[in-house]
Amino acid sequence: MPYTITQSCIGCRRCLSACPTGAIQTDGSTKFWIASDRCNQCQGTYGVAQCWAICPTNEGCVPLTSGVAAVPLSSASERSPDYWEAWFATYTRMVARLRGVQESSYWHHWFDTYSQALKRLQTAH
Structure with missing residues (x-):
């Protein structure tokens, strides 16, 4: 289940360097998204998704199907x-x-x- 970036994202850019698969993309300014074909929830690398773990808003990156983003x-x-x-x-x-x-x-x-x-x-x- 890939993650998604919600409206709570403050554009701190911390997740860009934290993502081991490079799934987090940006338009170069304030818009961020996660390429679902590259996101593997950091399985095999970490015990918890790094975008979620490093996010200072605690709700900027959430599982795509969790219902939280909706x-x-x-x-x-x-x-x-x-x-x-x-x-x-x-x-x-x-x-x-x-x-x-x-x-x-x-x-x-x-x-x-x-x-x-x-x-x-x-x-x-």
């Missing part, structure tokens, strides 16, 4: 002049996105390893 990044109520109406609309959208994303086994492994190391350090003192 979620609108802002709604009419989020652009409302009423602060609280916009806040709750953003909150509701973000919670829905979190519930729709499957957790990566990579992060579970990382968290478990970190927790065990932290416990060992705490018991050593």
